[in-house]
Amino acid sequence: MSVSVLSPSRLLGDVSGILQAASLLILLLLLIKAVQLYLHRQWLLKALQQFPCPPSHWLFGHIQEDQELQRIQKWVETFPSACPHWLWGGKVRVQLYDPDYMKVILGRSDPKSHGSYRFLAPWIGYGLLLLNGQTWFQHRRMLTPAFHYDILKPYVGLMADSVRVMLDKWEELLGQDSPLEVFQHVSLMTLDTIMKCAFSHQGSIQVDSLTSAGRWTHRACQLAHQHTDQVIQLRKAQLQKEGELEKIKRKRHLDFLDILLLAKMENGSILSDKDLRAEVDTFMFEGHDTTASGISWILYALATHPKHQERCREEIHSLLGDGASITWNHLDQMPYTTMCIKEALRLYPPVPGIGRELSTPVTFPDGRSLPKGIMVLLSIYGLHHNPKVWPNPEVFDPFRFAPGSAQHSHAFLPFSGGSRNCIGKQFAMNELKVATALTLLRFELLPDPTRIPIPIARLVLKSKNGIHLRLRRLPNPCEDKDQL
Secondary structure: OOOOOOOHHHHHHHHHHHHHHHHHHHHHHHHHHHHHHHHHHHHHHHHOOOOOOOOOEOOOEOOOOOOHHHHHHHHHHHOOOEEEEEEEOOEEEEEEOOHHHHHHHHOOOOOEOHHHHHHHHHHHOOOOOOOOHHHHHHHHHHHHHHHOHHHHOOHHHHHHHHHHHHHHHHHHHHHHOOOEEHHHHHHHHHHHHHHHHHHOOOOOHHHHOOOOHHHHHHHHHHHHHHHHHHHHHHHHHHHHOOOHHHHHHOOOOOOHHHHHHHOOOOOOOOOOHHHHHHHHHHHHHHHHHHHHHHHHHHHHHHHOOHHHHHHHHHHHHHHHOOOOOOOHHHOOOOHHHHHHHHHHHHHOOOOOEEEEEOOOOEEOOOOOEEOOOOEEEEEHHHHHOOOOOOOOOOOOOHHHHOOOOOOOOOOOOEOEOHHHOOOOHHHHHHHHHHHHHHHHHHEEEEEOOOOOOOEEEOOOEEEOOOOEEEEEEOOOOOOOHHHO
16 A cells, blocks of 8 residues: 655645746736726826816826925916816826805715715714715704704803913913914813813813823813713713703703704604714814814914904904903904904815715816716815915905905805805804904914914814914903903
């Protein structure tokens, strides 16, 4: 009886054959993929032939730069209305910066561009920012009452409390005689406000946080997100107690979580725990980061334009007198300050761009068209810096927003537009006004000439090197009488 044994050479031969077959298969798959990418690129080139753009590399697209916003400004001046931006060989997004183009897209119901927003899902879940279609519509209708002015009125006092805590901290730091990086402080202040308005949080995150300035916001966000579920469950348990529902309805003011828990869809259903958390986290993100960006850039704009800053201060002083608390009724009585806030939002829009994926073909007013499947980026920054829309766009001129001034309906979009505009627009504008007014009553703002901010486009408009200001305490500040 004999036993055949495989020789080492035969084993090596078998392994070599398997490797060769695998290599051929891999090469074949790569070839198929390359053909697919080539055909897709050719389709894109044909689809975009009506939209000229700067030369791009066939593989690397338009070389990525740190100065993305400066690139957009150049393209706005050279290529009318829109310009394709090639990210790499087979991927492109068409940047729009014309008000007529914006109006067309914002009047449609195209879904958010998945690639631009998908990394947010693990953080904030699928709330109004990320939802699409009928689910978004249902949530939007259900949440709209949470932003009625009767609900927003009491928030003004909470906003003012948070701003004063921040200003008190700034006074303590004045003795260091060095410029202050304001974005981190403002970001923590807006998170403090959200915690009070969304959860009726007692105390102040600004005071309770013991982390260094550079990590305040990150740690505070972590803390808030860790407790979201716990707070929701506790509030839901309270609602189950006899008489508690009526007690909550009789509260002096309802917070955002109260509104969510009491709200019902048209079919009578309520939000699931998962949906509740997503909407709360979305509200915290959108009402925290975006508002912090807006306030920080407004303060910088006023610091670099002292005449406008002083005129705002005079208006606010005449309105609030020698220290009366700022109230809801005051917010519509500061027209010049509001003009300056809007002009700062034009120059420095908190959300620099919005992504959409075309669900159907679209034809623009000038006759050019795009097919289904194309990604478009509504460049709010490009729109706000478009010289054909805003003459001398880099000049800070509040009179662009003077009463009676004529504007295209979609020329100014700091809060987006159409049916998917920011649901918290009024909440945000209120906080911008409160923060600006109380800051100007207490401090003179001056720029730091050694560190001029470099705007960069992230989820919100930030500065590559921070936003540094010098603060000068005013000799006769107007403070709340209760604090005197």
